[in-house]
């Protein structure tokens with residue numbers, strides 16, 4: 001166990017097994033320059049242009065791109081089982097620079113299946129926009145730049161677009177029972193899109 005050599009020897013009666021807390025999993029490690037997370041149990045998911053049908057506004061432009069082009073990847077650590085009440089997950093997302101037509105590469109976006117669960121995002125590298133949407137479709141955005149920390153309240157859908165010309169990396173932590181509701185985004189989308197207009201990123 002970590003730091004066991006620093007502990008004073010227990011005085012008095014020996015601690016019974018019933019009083020010993022189980023060791024938590026981990027730790028994992030973050031490279032604070034790159035945002036990469038490593039360690040036992042870190043999982044990874046990659047999303048390509050071919051897997052994001054119906055997410056971008058210009059479907060014809062999407063079909064002209066190489067379907068194997070990576071849009072983003074998520075590395076995540078689940079120290080407790082998915083669905084555990086009271087636990088937390090940790091992840092790092094890297095979104096590549098690029099566009100589908102005039103729309104910036106972005107994540108799929110989701111509500112949490114349990115709606116009142118919040119989340120933190122924190123930007124490590126790159127520039128982008130956090131798109132936020134209420135259930136009624138009202139959509140707004142927050143700028144993301146290295147060091148920006150974003151609190152996403154429960155019941156707010158969230159998606160990130162890379163508006164820069166380098167990979168955008170951000171860290172996240174969310175409740176282990178939050179779950180993901182992607183279906184609502186697939187059926188209704190977000191109320192606005194982050195697109196390139198006259199050389200600048202605009203939410204339209």
Ligand code: NI
Nearest residue numbers: 112119158174
């Ligand atoms: Ni989330």
